[in-house]
Amino acid sequence: MIRCIAIDDEPLALDIIENYISKLPELKLEGRYTNPLEALDVLNKNTVDLLFLDIQMSELSGIQLLKALPNPPVVIFTTAYQKYALEGYELDVADYLLKPIPFERFLKAVNKVKDLLSLQRNTTDQNPLKDYIFVKSDYQLVKINLDDIIYIEGLKDYVKIFAGTKPIFAHQNMKSIESKLTNDFLRIHKSYIISLKKIEAVQKNMVRIAGLELPVGEMYKEQLFKIINENS
Structure with a gap:
Protein backbone atom coordinates (compact mmCIF):
# COMPACT_ATOMS: atom_id res chain seq x y z
CA MET A 1 0.00 0.00 0.00
CA ILE A 2 1.32 3.43 -1.00
CA ARG A 3 0.27 6.11 1.49
CA CYS A 4 -0.42 9.46 -0.21
CA ILE A 5 -1.07 13.09 0.66
CA ALA A 6 -2.39 15.62 -1.85
CA ILE A 7 -1.80 19.37 -1.52
CA ASP A 8 -3.46 21.97 -3.76
CA ASP A 9 -5.12 25.26 -2.92
CA GLU A 10 -7.87 24.51 -5.46
CA PRO A 11 -10.50 22.09 -4.00
CA LEU A 12 -11.59 20.98 -7.49
CA ALA A 13 -8.04 19.90 -8.33
CA LEU A 14 -7.96 17.90 -5.08
CA ASP A 15 -11.28 16.28 -6.00
CA ILE A 16 -9.74 15.03 -9.25
CA ILE A 17 -6.63 13.65 -7.53
CA GLU A 18 -8.77 11.97 -4.86
CA ASN A 19 -11.01 10.43 -7.52
CA TYR A 20 -8.00 9.06 -9.43
CA ILE A 21 -6.47 7.66 -6.23
CA SER A 22 -9.74 5.89 -5.41
CA LYS A 23 -9.51 3.98 -8.71
CA LEU A 24 -6.17 2.40 -7.74
CA PRO A 25 -6.33 -0.10 -4.84
CA GLU A 26 -2.57 0.17 -4.22
CA LEU A 27 -2.95 3.84 -3.24
CA LYS A 28 -4.37 5.13 0.04
CA LEU A 29 -5.10 8.82 0.51
CA GLU A 30 -4.03 9.77 4.04
CA GLY A 31 -5.05 13.40 3.70
CA ARG A 32 -5.85 16.29 1.36
CA TYR A 33 -4.96 19.88 2.10
CA THR A 34 -5.69 23.26 0.58
CA ASN A 35 -3.44 24.99 3.14
CA PRO A 36 0.22 24.16 2.42
CA LEU A 37 1.36 25.33 5.87
CA GLU A 38 -1.01 22.90 7.55
CA ALA A 39 0.20 20.15 5.23
CA LEU A 40 3.85 20.99 6.02
CA ASP A 41 3.17 20.52 9.72
CA VAL A 42 1.54 17.14 9.05
CA LEU A 43 4.44 16.01 6.86
CA ASN A 44 6.97 16.99 9.51
CA LYS A 45 5.15 14.81 12.06
CA ASN A 46 4.11 11.86 9.90
CA THR A 47 5.62 9.59 7.26
CA VAL A 48 3.99 9.06 3.87
CA ASP A 49 5.24 7.41 0.70
CA LEU A 50 3.96 9.77 -2.00
CA LEU A 51 3.09 13.45 -2.18
CA PHE A 52 0.95 14.97 -4.94
CA LEU A 53 2.02 18.60 -4.76
CA ASP A 54 0.72 21.66 -6.58
CA ILE A 55 3.42 24.23 -7.32
CA GLN A 56 1.69 27.60 -7.48
CA MET A 57 -0.12 28.22 -4.18
CA SER A 58 -0.79 31.49 -2.39
CA GLU A 59 0.74 31.04 1.08
CA LEU A 60 3.64 28.72 0.23
CA SER A 61 4.64 27.37 -3.17
CA GLY A 62 5.06 23.65 -3.69
CA ILE A 63 8.74 24.23 -4.43
CA GLN A 64 9.21 26.12 -1.14
CA LEU A 65 7.33 23.39 0.75
CA LEU A 66 9.46 20.64 -0.77
CA LYS A 67 12.69 22.47 0.09
CA ALA A 68 11.48 22.83 3.69
CA LEU A 69 11.17 19.06 4.18
CA PRO A 70 14.38 17.51 5.58
CA ASN A 71 13.57 14.04 4.25
CA PRO A 72 10.75 14.35 1.69
CA PRO A 73 8.69 11.46 0.34
CA VAL A 74 8.52 10.70 -3.37
CA VAL A 75 6.90 13.72 -5.03
CA ILE A 76 4.72 14.16 -8.11
CA PHE A 77 4.27 17.82 -9.00
CA THR A 78 0.87 18.89 -10.34
CA THR A 79 0.61 22.30 -11.99
CA ALA A 80 -1.04 24.27 -14.75
CA TYR A 81 2.25 25.92 -15.68
CA GLN A 82 4.78 24.10 -17.84
CA LYS A 83 7.48 26.66 -17.01
CA TYR A 84 8.11 24.89 -13.70
CA ALA A 85 9.15 21.62 -15.33
CA LEU A 86 12.88 22.44 -15.23
CA GLU A 87 12.85 23.33 -11.53
CA GLY A 88 10.91 20.15 -10.83
CA TYR A 89 13.62 18.23 -12.63
CA GLU A 90 16.32 19.92 -10.56
CA LEU A 91 14.47 18.99 -7.35
CA ASP A 92 14.52 15.36 -8.46
CA VAL A 93 10.77 14.78 -8.21
CA ALA A 94 9.39 11.51 -9.59
CA ASP A 95 7.16 13.11 -12.20
CA TYR A 96 5.52 16.34 -13.36
CA LEU A 97 1.81 16.34 -14.26
CA LEU A 98 0.39 19.20 -16.28
CA LYS A 99 -3.24 20.18 -15.55
CA PRO A 100 -5.80 19.18 -16.65
CA ILE A 101 -4.40 15.74 -15.81
CA PRO A 102 -5.69 12.80 -17.89
CA PHE A 103 -6.14 9.60 -15.89
CA GLU A 104 -3.82 7.71 -18.26
CA ARG A 105 -1.01 10.18 -17.53
CA PHE A 106 -1.73 9.96 -13.80
CA LEU A 107 -1.51 6.17 -13.98
CA LYS A 108 1.83 6.33 -15.78
CA ALA A 109 3.26 8.57 -13.04
CA VAL A 110 2.00 6.26 -10.30
CA ASN A 111 3.56 3.23 -12.00
CA LYS A 112 6.89 5.06 -12.07
CA VAL A 113 6.56 5.74 -8.35
CA LYS A 114 5.72 2.09 -7.64
CA ASP A 115 8.96 1.04 -9.33
CA LEU A 116 10.98 3.60 -7.35
CA LEU A 117 9.45 2.60 -4.01
CA SER A 118 9.89 -1.09 -4.72
CA LEU A 119 13.58 -0.58 -5.43
CA GLN A 120 14.01 1.62 -2.34
CA ARG A 121 12.39 -0.97 -0.10
CA ASN A 122 14.48 -3.78 -1.52
CA THR A 123 17.60 -1.72 -0.89
CA THR A 124 16.56 -0.98 2.71
CA ASP A 125 15.99 -4.68 3.39
CA GLN A 126 19.47 -5.68 2.27
CA ASN A 127 22.00 -7.35 4.51
CA PRO A 128 23.84 -4.73 6.64
CA LEU A 129 27.11 -5.93 5.10
CA LYS A 130 26.05 -4.44 1.79
CA ASP A 131 28.70 -3.20 -0.60
Whole structure:
Protein backbone atom coordinates (compact mmCIF):
# COMPACT_ATOMS: atom_id res chain seq x y z
CA MET A 1 0.00 0.00 0.00
CA ILE A 2 1.32 3.43 -1.00
CA ARG A 3 0.27 6.11 1.49
CA CYS A 4 -0.42 9.46 -0.21
CA ILE A 5 -1.07 13.09 0.66
CA ALA A 6 -2.39 15.62 -1.85
CA ILE A 7 -1.80 19.37 -1.52
CA ASP A 8 -3.46 21.97 -3.76
CA ASP A 9 -5.12 25.26 -2.92
CA GLU A 10 -7.87 24.51 -5.46
CA PRO A 11 -10.50 22.09 -4.00
CA LEU A 12 -11.59 20.98 -7.49
CA ALA A 13 -8.04 19.90 -8.33
CA LEU A 14 -7.96 17.90 -5.08
CA ASP A 15 -11.28 16.28 -6.00
CA ILE A 16 -9.74 15.03 -9.25
CA ILE A 17 -6.63 13.65 -7.53
CA GLU A 18 -8.77 11.97 -4.86
CA ASN A 19 -11.01 10.43 -7.52
CA TYR A 20 -8.00 9.06 -9.43
CA ILE A 21 -6.47 7.66 -6.23
CA SER A 22 -9.74 5.89 -5.41
CA LYS A 23 -9.51 3.98 -8.71
CA LEU A 24 -6.17 2.40 -7.74
CA PRO A 25 -6.33 -0.10 -4.84
CA GLU A 26 -2.57 0.17 -4.22
CA LEU A 27 -2.95 3.84 -3.24
CA LYS A 28 -4.37 5.13 0.04
CA LEU A 29 -5.10 8.82 0.51
CA GLU A 30 -4.03 9.77 4.04
CA GLY A 31 -5.05 13.40 3.70
CA ARG A 32 -5.85 16.29 1.36
CA TYR A 33 -4.96 19.88 2.10
CA THR A 34 -5.69 23.26 0.58
CA ASN A 35 -3.44 24.99 3.14
CA PRO A 36 0.22 24.16 2.42
CA LEU A 37 1.36 25.33 5.87
CA GLU A 38 -1.01 22.90 7.55
CA ALA A 39 0.20 20.15 5.23
CA LEU A 40 3.85 20.99 6.02
CA ASP A 41 3.17 20.52 9.72
CA VAL A 42 1.54 17.14 9.05
CA LEU A 43 4.44 16.01 6.86
CA ASN A 44 6.97 16.99 9.51
CA LYS A 45 5.15 14.81 12.06
CA ASN A 46 4.11 11.86 9.90
CA THR A 47 5.62 9.59 7.26
CA VAL A 48 3.99 9.06 3.87
CA ASP A 49 5.24 7.41 0.70
CA LEU A 50 3.96 9.77 -2.00
CA LEU A 51 3.09 13.45 -2.18
CA PHE A 52 0.95 14.97 -4.94
CA LEU A 53 2.02 18.60 -4.76
CA ASP A 54 0.72 21.66 -6.58
CA ILE A 55 3.42 24.23 -7.32
CA GLN A 56 1.69 27.60 -7.48
CA MET A 57 -0.12 28.22 -4.18
CA SER A 58 -0.79 31.49 -2.39
CA GLU A 59 0.74 31.04 1.08
CA LEU A 60 3.64 28.72 0.23
CA SER A 61 4.64 27.37 -3.17
CA GLY A 62 5.06 23.65 -3.69
CA ILE A 63 8.74 24.23 -4.43
CA GLN A 64 9.21 26.12 -1.14
CA LEU A 65 7.33 23.39 0.75
CA LEU A 66 9.46 20.64 -0.77
CA LYS A 67 12.69 22.47 0.09
CA ALA A 68 11.48 22.83 3.69
CA LEU A 69 11.17 19.06 4.18
CA PRO A 70 14.38 17.51 5.58
CA ASN A 71 13.57 14.04 4.25
CA PRO A 72 10.75 14.35 1.69
CA PRO A 73 8.69 11.46 0.34
CA VAL A 74 8.52 10.70 -3.37
CA VAL A 75 6.90 13.72 -5.03
CA ILE A 76 4.72 14.16 -8.11
CA PHE A 77 4.27 17.82 -9.00
CA THR A 78 0.87 18.89 -10.34
CA THR A 79 0.61 22.30 -11.99
CA ALA A 80 -1.04 24.27 -14.75
CA TYR A 81 2.25 25.92 -15.68
CA GLN A 82 4.78 24.10 -17.84
CA LYS A 83 7.48 26.66 -17.01
CA TYR A 84 8.11 24.89 -13.70
CA ALA A 85 9.15 21.62 -15.33
CA LEU A 86 12.88 22.44 -15.23
CA GLU A 87 12.85 23.33 -11.53
CA GLY A 88 10.91 20.15 -10.83
CA TYR A 89 13.62 18.23 -12.63
CA GLU A 90 16.32 19.92 -10.56
CA LEU A 91 14.47 18.99 -7.35
CA ASP A 92 14.52 15.36 -8.46
CA VAL A 93 10.77 14.78 -8.21
CA ALA A 94 9.39 11.51 -9.59
CA ASP A 95 7.16 13.11 -12.20
CA TYR A 96 5.52 16.34 -13.36
CA LEU A 97 1.81 16.34 -14.26
CA LEU A 98 0.39 19.20 -16.28
CA LYS A 99 -3.24 20.18 -15.55
CA PRO A 100 -5.80 19.18 -16.65
CA ILE A 101 -4.40 15.74 -15.81
CA PRO A 102 -5.69 12.80 -17.89
CA PHE A 103 -6.14 9.60 -15.89
CA GLU A 104 -3.82 7.71 -18.26
CA ARG A 105 -1.01 10.18 -17.53
CA PHE A 106 -1.73 9.96 -13.80
CA LEU A 107 -1.51 6.17 -13.98
CA LYS A 108 1.83 6.33 -15.78
CA ALA A 109 3.26 8.57 -13.04
CA VAL A 110 2.00 6.26 -10.30
CA ASN A 111 3.56 3.23 -12.00
CA LYS A 112 6.89 5.06 -12.07
CA VAL A 113 6.56 5.74 -8.35
CA LYS A 114 5.72 2.09 -7.64
CA ASP A 115 8.96 1.04 -9.33
CA LEU A 116 10.98 3.60 -7.35
CA LEU A 117 9.45 2.60 -4.01
CA SER A 118 9.89 -1.09 -4.72
CA LEU A 119 13.58 -0.58 -5.43
CA GLN A 120 14.01 1.62 -2.34
CA ARG A 121 12.39 -0.97 -0.10
CA ASN A 122 14.48 -3.78 -1.52
CA THR A 123 17.60 -1.72 -0.89
CA THR A 124 16.56 -0.98 2.71
CA ASP A 125 15.99 -4.68 3.39
CA GLN A 126 19.47 -5.68 2.27
CA ASN A 127 22.00 -7.35 4.51
CA PRO A 128 23.84 -4.73 6.64
CA LEU A 129 27.11 -5.93 5.10
CA LYS A 130 26.05 -4.44 1.79
CA ASP A 131 28.70 -3.20 -0.60
CA TYR A 132 26.55 -0.72 -2.51
CA ILE A 133 23.70 1.75 -2.05
CA PHE A 134 21.05 3.32 -4.25
CA VAL A 135 20.46 7.08 -4.30
CA LYS A 136 17.75 9.07 -6.03
CA SER A 137 19.26 11.23 -8.77
CA ASP A 138 17.81 12.65 -12.00
CA TYR A 139 14.45 10.82 -11.80
CA GLN A 140 16.08 7.46 -11.16
CA LEU A 141 17.72 5.35 -8.49
CA VAL A 142 21.44 5.15 -9.15
CA LYS A 143 23.55 2.29 -7.79
CA ILE A 144 26.88 3.32 -6.22
CA ASN A 145 29.50 0.84 -5.06
CA LEU A 146 30.67 1.83 -1.58
CA ASP A 147 34.30 1.11 -2.47
CA ASP A 148 34.07 3.77 -5.19
CA ILE A 149 32.99 6.54 -2.82
CA ILE A 150 35.84 8.92 -1.89
CA TYR A 151 33.82 11.49 0.05
CA ILE A 152 30.39 13.10 0.22
CA GLU A 153 29.68 16.81 0.44
CA GLY A 154 26.45 18.28 1.82
CA LEU A 155 24.90 21.09 -0.26
CA LYS A 156 21.74 22.39 1.45
CA ASP A 157 19.02 20.32 -0.32
CA TYR A 158 21.43 17.83 -1.91
CA VAL A 159 24.46 15.70 -1.27
CA LYS A 160 27.30 15.53 -3.79
CA ILE A 161 28.84 12.07 -3.92
CA PHE A 162 32.37 11.85 -5.29
CA ALA A 163 32.73 8.35 -6.72
CA GLY A 164 34.51 7.59 -9.96
CA THR A 165 35.12 10.29 -12.53
CA LYS A 166 31.85 12.21 -12.23
CA PRO A 167 30.18 13.37 -8.99
CA ILE A 168 26.58 12.31 -8.39
CA PHE A 169 24.00 14.72 -6.99
CA ALA A 170 21.34 13.10 -4.81
CA HIS A 171 18.28 14.86 -3.38
CA GLN A 172 18.60 13.91 0.30
CA ASN A 173 20.23 15.29 3.42
CA MET A 174 23.48 14.26 5.10
CA LYS A 175 21.75 12.40 7.94
CA SER A 176 19.83 10.28 5.46
CA ILE A 177 22.86 9.32 3.34
CA GLU A 178 24.96 8.72 6.46
CA SER A 179 22.44 6.13 7.69
CA LYS A 180 22.98 4.08 4.51
CA LEU A 181 26.76 3.84 4.87
CA THR A 182 28.92 1.24 6.60
CA ASN A 183 31.55 1.75 9.32
CA ASP A 184 34.11 2.39 6.59
CA PHE A 185 32.75 5.95 6.42
CA LEU A 186 32.98 8.76 8.93
CA ARG A 187 31.49 12.21 9.18
CA ILE A 188 34.30 14.69 9.86
CA HIS A 189 32.38 17.95 9.40
CA LYS A 190 28.77 19.09 9.09
CA SER A 191 29.36 19.19 5.32
CA TYR A 192 31.65 16.19 4.75
CA ILE A 193 31.57 12.39 5.08
CA ILE A 194 34.73 10.57 4.04
CA SER A 195 35.79 7.03 3.23
CA LEU A 196 38.29 5.96 5.87
CA LYS A 197 39.92 3.72 3.28
CA LYS A 198 40.73 6.71 1.08
CA ILE A 199 42.49 8.89 3.69
CA GLU A 200 45.97 9.94 2.59
CA ALA A 201 47.01 12.06 5.57
CA VAL A 202 45.56 13.61 8.73
CA GLN A 203 46.43 16.81 10.59
CA LYS A 204 44.74 18.50 13.53
CA ASN A 205 42.11 20.33 11.51
CA MET A 206 42.37 18.65 8.12
CA VAL A 207 42.11 15.36 6.29
CA ARG A 208 43.77 14.92 2.91
CA ILE A 209 41.83 12.66 0.60
CA ALA A 210 42.17 12.32 -3.18
CA GLY A 211 44.68 15.17 -3.09
CA LEU A 212 42.14 17.52 -1.48
CA GLU A 213 42.27 19.01 2.01
CA LEU A 214 38.92 18.72 3.81
CA PRO A 215 38.24 20.49 7.13
CA VAL A 216 37.60 18.56 10.35
CA GLY A 217 34.88 20.04 12.58
CA GLU A 218 35.49 20.39 16.32
CA MET A 219 32.67 18.04 17.29
CA TYR A 220 33.99 15.29 14.98
CA LYS A 221 37.69 15.36 15.95
CA GLU A 222 37.49 12.98 18.89
CA GLN A 223 35.93 10.14 16.90
CA LEU A 224 38.28 10.65 13.95
CA PHE A 225 41.46 10.55 16.05
CA LYS A 226 40.17 7.62 18.09
CA ILE A 227 39.92 5.62 14.85
CA ILE A 228 43.31 6.90 13.66
CA ASN A 229 45.00 5.95 16.96
CA GLU A 230 43.43 2.48 16.96
CA ASN A 231 45.04 1.84 13.60
CA SER A 232 48.42 3.42 14.29
